[in-house]
Amino acid sequence: MSEPLKIGIIGLGKMGGIRAKTIREHDDTVLVCGTDPNPPAKGYEDMEIVPDYQAVIHADVDAVVVCTPNRFIPDVVEAALDAGKHVFCEKPPGRNMADIERIMAAEQRNPGLALKVGFNHRYHYGILEAKKIVDSGEYGKILWMRGVYGKAQGSGNPNEWRNSPQLAGGGILFDQGIHMLDLFRHFCGDFTEIKSMCTTAFWDVPQEDNAFALLRDDAGRIAMLHSSFTQWKHKFCLEIYMEDGYVMVDGMPSSTRSYRDEWIIHARKHTGYAIGNPHENATFCNTDPSWDMEMAEFIDCIRTGKPVQNGTSRDAYEVMKLVFGIYDADDSFTAPPEIQTQNG
Numbered sequence: 001m002s003e004p005l006k007i008g009i010i011g012l013g014k015m016g017g018i019r020a021k022t023i024r025e026h027d028d029t030v031l032v033c034g035t036d037p038n039p040p041a042k043g044y045e046d047m048e049i050v051p052d053y054q055a056v057i058h059a060d061v062d063a064v065v066v067c068t069p070n071r072f073i074p075d076v077v078e079a080a081l082d083a084g085k086h087v088f089c090e091k092p093p094g095r096n097m098a099d100i101e102r103i104m105a106a107e108q109r110n111p112g113l114a115l116k117v118g119f120n121h122r123y124h125y126g127i128l129e130a131k132k133i134v135d136s137g138e139y140g141k142i143l144w145m146r147g148v149y150g151k152a153q154g155s156g157n158p159n160e161w162r163n164s165p166q167l168a169g170g171g172i173l174f175d176q177g178i179h180m181l182d183l184f185r186h187f188c189g190d191f192t193e194i195k196s197m198c199t200t201a202f203w204d205v206p207q208e209d210n211a212f213a214l215l216r217d218d219a220g221r222i223a224m225l226h227s228s229f230t231q232w233k234h235k236f237c238l239e240i241y242m243e244d245g246y247v248m249v250d251g252m253p254s255s256t257r258s259y260r261d262e263w264i265i266h267a268r269k270h271t272g273y274a275i276g277n278p279h280e281n282a283t284f285c286n287t288d289p290s291w292d293m294e295m296a297e298f299i300d301c302i303r304t305g306k307p308v309q310n311g312t313s314r315d316a317y318e319v320m321k322l323v324f325g326i327y328d329a330d331d332s333f334t335a336p337p338e339i340q341t342q343n344g
Contacts, residue, residue, distance in 0.1 A: 004030040005299060008056035010076055011067030012036035012044060015090055015118075018255075019065045020044070022291045028299055033059050057083045063114075063302060066090065071167040074099040077115070078106040086114040088298045092178055092323075093117055093316050095169025100320055104313045114301040116294075117311040119319075121179045122186055123290035126249035126264040129283070130240065133247050133266055134187060140243030142188060145223040147180040147238045150231025151258075153203050163205045170335075171207025173198070174323050177227025182319045183238055184215065184223045186310075190318060191215035191223065196326040198333040202230045208333065213326045234258045245269050245278075253288035261286070 007023050009016050012034055023029045024046070033048040035056050050056055053076050056064055063086035066076050074094045080087045094100050107115045121127060134142065150172075161167040162175055184191070193216040198208040209229035216222050236252040236259050245268040251260035262285035267278040294311070301308050327335050 002028075002303075004028055005063060005302060006030055006032045006061045007063050007065060008032050008059055008061040009034035009047075009065045009067060010036075010053045010056050011069075012039055013067065016065075016067040017043065018291060019067060019088075019295070022295045023065070025292070026295060026299065028303075029295075032061050054079065057085060062086060063088065063298075069161045069167045070095050070099075070169050074102045077103050081106040081110045081113055081115065084110070084113070086298075086302050088116045088118065088295070090118045091182075091311075091316065092169065092174060092320055093313075094320075095165075095167075097317075097320060097324065099169075100313065100317045104317065107313050112305075114298060114308060115313055116298045116301070116308045117313065117316045118294065119179065119182045119311045119315065120290040120294050121183060122310045123293040124249070124252065124262065125285040125287060125289060126251075126262045127183065127186075127238075128289075129264045129285075130238070130247045130249050130266075131187070134240060134242070139245035139247070139266075139268065142221055143241050143243060144221060145184060145187065145238070145240050146225075147184065147223065148226045148228075148231075149177055149180045149236050150226065150228030151176065151234045152232050153209070153229050163207070165206055165335075168207070170323060170327070171200075171205065171211075172209055172229040173211035173227045173326060174207075177211055177225060178319055178323055180225055180227065180238065181322050182315065184225070185315070185319060185322075187240060188217055188221055188223065191217045191322065193217075194322070194325045194329045196329040196333075198327060198330045207335075208327075211326060213329075215322070235260070251285075253285065262288075 007029055023031055031047040033050050033056055035050050035052055039049050057080050064080045066089035073089055077087050077089050093103055196213040198211045201210050203209045211227045213225045237250045239248040247266035249264050251262040253262050263282055265280050265282045267280040270278045
């Protein structure tokens with residue numbers, strides 16, 4: 001049996017804790033070291049806390065997991081790849097298109113290394129099942145999609161790094177709505193036409209707290225998105241309507257349990273007495289395999305040399321391009337100057 005993969009974590013906040021738990025529970029990985037400007041007093045006794053990200057990269061590790069604010073991700077990922085380390089990083093991998101282009105250039109310089117970006121929603125049970133249904137052709141081709149993903153502003157602290165354009169690069173659309181956009185691409189591929197309205201409707205932050213967008217692809221399929229920071233009742237709902245039926249994923253198995261429990265619902269359309277009210281098949285999804293499956297794919301790619309399938313750098317590039325396309329499509333919305341200048 002081969003030795004476990006040795007992994008270091010850069011950033012020991014909420015996401016670092018989630019990733020550390022997953023690494024500990026995997027049979028083929030071991031935590032070696034980690035770093036954070038303010039390391040937690042407890043929870044990482046099983047590994048060495050080192051001074052900075054360079055110390056993690058140059059430690060005896062095979063791979064690094066990057067859980068820093070967006071501003072620092074490109075520097076860390078580029079340095080890690082150039083040091084010969086496999087990399088798993090959170091989304092979005094940077095604040096602008098120049099950042100993801102830097103990362104892709106580093107990836108191309110180091111073709112033998114695995115690079116995976118954390119779009120874990122693709123691995124939610126409901127999404128996995130919905131993809132099987134859509135791909136089976138049971139209900140025909142996709143006509144349109146609608147996605148709502150919203151939450152209430154978290155801490156209320158204006159100093160939260162996600163409220164800083166310099167650290168985050170965008171508001172709720174960039175932080176959370178990007179997951180729904182990634183799912184749109186997961187089911188339909190790329191979109192070429194965008195119409196949108198973005199606003200800071202309530203919170204005193206320099207980025208958007210709501211974004212509304214219409215996307216259309218070359219086949220004429222339309223996806224509608226509402227990404228919100230003023231969804232006082234947290235909500236995740238993805239609806240996919242096809243020629244002969246529909247499938248929806250309603251709810252999400254978040255760690256806070258503040259969203260509705262996840263259900264996958266699908267039905268064939270009726271043309272007789274039950275038109276408009278078909279019999280639905282509904283399945284309650286009581287577990288969240290996403291963190292484990294995401295890490296398992298990363299580990300398998302390292303072990304086998306297989307290319308990453310979900311959360312590639314190209315996935316990140318295309319979905320970030322959609323985000324900034326949504327910002328740009330609203331002539332009345334002004335992005336923070338430091339972001340404008342870096343995205344053209």
